[in-house]
Amino acid sequence: MNADQPAAAMPTLPRVLGYLRPHAWRFAGGLALTVLGIGLDLLKPIPLAVVLDVVLGDKPLVPLLARGLAGLSDVTLLGLAATAIVVITVAIGAATVGSNYLTIDVGQRTLKFHLKQQTGDLLFRVMADTFSIQGMVMNGLLPLARSSLMLVGMFVVMFRYDPHLALVALLVCPPLYLAISRLGSRIHGQATASKQAESELYSKAATAIGAVKLVQAYGREERSAADFRRGSEKSLALSLRLYSTETLFMLIVDSVLAVGTAVLVFLGAKHVISGQLTIGELTVFLAYLREMYAPIQTMSQNFAELSSARAGLDRVFSVLDVQADIQDAPGAIPLPPVRGEVRLEHVTFGYDEDRPVLRAINLEIRPGERLALVGRTGAGKSTLASLVLRFFDPQVGRVTIDGYDLRQVTLASLRPQITLMLQDPILFHTTVTENIAFGADLPFEKVQEAARRAEAEPFILALPQGYDTVLGEDGADLSGGQRQRLALARALLREAPIVILDEPTSSLDLGTEALVWQNVEALLRGKTSIVIAHRLSTARQAHRIAVMEDGRIVEIGSHQDLVRGGGVYARLWARHSAGADLTESDLIFAKEG
Ligand SMILES: Nc1ncnc2c1ncn2[C@@H]1O[C@H](COP(=O)(O)OP(=O)(O)OP(=O)(O)O)[C@@H](O)[C@H]1O
Ligand SMILES: [Mg+2]
Structure with missing residues (x-):
């Protein structure tokens, strides 16, 4: 089926954003609040550092600062509210794509295309794959945007405390990049195969249900059931394969981060002993490190999520991209009431x-x-x-x-x-x-x-x-x-x-x-x-x-x-x-x- 080739016209990501355009204001508002939330998150470890340095060290307490900052974490709730708004927007966006698909489909798809497509497959594309957009934006794009911003912010703050340590913290990036580029395309390929198998299963079910009389009349129930079983076993096997690759990917990411943390704790302790850092600063640093690695972890999880969501979206878009070959020509005129020649x-x-x-x-x-x-x-x-x-x-x-x-x-x-x-x-x-x-x-x-x-x-x-x-x-x-x-x-x-x-x-x-x-x-x-x-x-x-x-x-x-x-x-x-x-x-x- 030629409709399974990925859409060449436009990459998936900009298209998804395109569908969200009608909700752009809500989306932008949500994003702005998210940024605010990140800013506040960045401030979170600082009160602790102040307290530590006052108690353990002999620096003067700055009460105003501490009180102000403590209250701020409440404001982080705003960030959560923002995310909720964005989620709603996304749900609306997914519905838009779905209905868009349906209207375009009924109105413009050519007969030729319909004759070639299996009903079950089309159904799967509409129902299941369309919801991939929800998965993509909710579990993929947004956390990804949030994590990237967080990462940049933290790096800047960490760099000001101890440039040396901050740079070392970044050393985890190359192995992570390697893992993403190696396993990423594999995940995408496996996700596509898995979706394809699920979709075939839908087709089989739709055909069998539609032809139930025929199946019974010819005594083919067993065969039909066996056929379906084979299909579902195949689909299951492919899902498992995808799942193992995703797990492997996350395992690699986790290990890289664990090693990174160990190295930094070691170096950080040395810097405190040599007086380059105060204990408070190291605390902030380590808190940041945890928080900085957390987004990396989410990002890589989301990355797996993103890859398989993209596979679903590619399939939706490939349907949308089948050009209706019967269309009004540019400059087509209305046919006046005819005599009928x-x-x-x-x-x-x-x-x-x-x-x-x-x-x-x-x-x-x-x-x-x-x-x-x-x-x-x-x-x-x-x-x-x-x-x-x-x-x-x-x-x-x-x-x-x-x-x-x-x-x-x-x-x-x-x-x-x-x-x-x-x-x-x-x-x-x-x-x-x-x-x-x-x-x-x-x-x-x-x-x-x-x-x-x-x-x-x-x-x-x-x-x-x-x-x-x-x-x-x-x-x-x-x-x-x-x-x-x-x-x-x-x-x-x-x-x-x-x-x-x-x-x-x-x-x-x-x-x-x-x-x-x-x-x-x-x-x-x-x-x-x-x-x-x-x-x-x-x-x-x-x-x-x-x-x-x-x-x-x-x-x-x-x-x-x-x-x-x-x-x-x-x-x-x-x-x-x-x-x-x-x-x-x-x-x-x-x-x-
Ligand atoms: N949607 C289609 N896609 C591909 N081939 C088709 C399609 N519809 C018909 N054909 C083929 O075109 C040829 C002519 O089909 P058509 O339906 O026009 O015949 P017909 O004269 O109306 O036959 P009948 O008397 O059985 O209705 C046939 O060989 C048929 O296999
Ligand atoms: Mg005919």
Whole structure:
């Protein structure tokens, strides 16, 4: 899957910050308070030093200073409050990325992309990976920012006490850097692999759950379960591997810091003995050292956290980065209300560029004309129809409506002018009424009328709550023909000048089809239409019939012309009229396929 390659467009970090931009003020406020908190933290060991030097040494007490400073640690609480604010901001940020992902996805992702992606994988990316941003900012970025500032501050103070010791304290940095650069990329790689495995597991689960009937019918439960088990074992193994690397990393960091501390205590004691430092100063120094190493420790822990969060984010971004290849061109104009002249000029198109599904198609449909598309399964009929809606752009040639190249007009002005009924009706998990109206704000009477015209009312009324029945819930599953009639009702409600029906009645019995068809006729009257049909009796009613074979239009003309022409269509028709059983010969194309 090409979507798994990391986003090349922009590094992850700036992008995360980009998503937080709407919350920039809160974020900046939080950060400012954090800085204040750090300043106060830096002052913390000083009262102790003053007290020690007064008690053990003979320096004068500066009461004002001591009291002032003691109170200050309370103010450190402010720092905590600040962190809380930032955390909230981050949560909002994560939600923004999530919803952003969803809207962009529904609105702009191409069909091609969706067809390639596994639902489970997409789901995982949205649900789990998006929350990586929360992990990244909460456990990674913020502590990292805080620790770095703290480190700089402490170093400055320590340097003023004893430059020599301060520099020695820094000697731990090179080995730490080595550990980070060596193990860092390994952690990132392992985290990516682990997320990938988890994601595959989601895909497996989603597929198995979706296909539960099939799995049971074929007695494949054991296999399906074993498959899932294998997937989860793999995922577990990868998580363990990641965990061990992270632990190793932290172990190295801890050891380096322990050695560093030991060396400094030793040197510090010598400096006190030689009089370079007072005991108070050494205390401050050691307190600082502890505090300075603590952020290093957090940083390295966070670093592991950051690496795996980044792996998750890379996956989210790689989805966002799939450019919608069907987009409004710069300077696209709105398509004015059309008369409905549809033309395909030398159109060649393939879902993969090197495997054309449509080859050099020339086709002109006059306004108000009805064209039937017939041909074997896989000939390219649905594909041709989808080009008229500009679901895809042809690789060669162009598609025009009323002379407007579809690439030059806005999608928002194009698609409302076309009514589409898909080959596989899509219904939503909502009421029958909403399924028919499909977002249009219509009075219920209109919905009811459409349902009647599609011969759907009888079965709708037989559902538990009639029109208010939520589809897909207990007892509200529909047959193929019933689904088709609901989709048809939906299409009947649209008043668009161009109509595309892909096998609108293929799942209906002949009796119902005849009833429904009268109303389809009414829908098509006066409109430009493309009707894809397996049944010759349906095709015959069109003004012209185009016969497709292997991505080409091999014959086109009226029923009479084609029968007279003596080609493919004529042969099929001859068999049809030879008195073969109606149902059988009617479906002749399906059988030929
Ligand atoms: N989303 C897709 N990605 C890749 N190939 C596709 C896709 N959809 C269809 N195809 C291929 O394009 C070819 C034409 O498919 P199309 O759906 O247009 O055929 P059709 O004439 O509508 O067939 P049917 O009568 O079975 O509906 C087929 O070979 C099919 O495998
Ligand atoms: Mg089709």
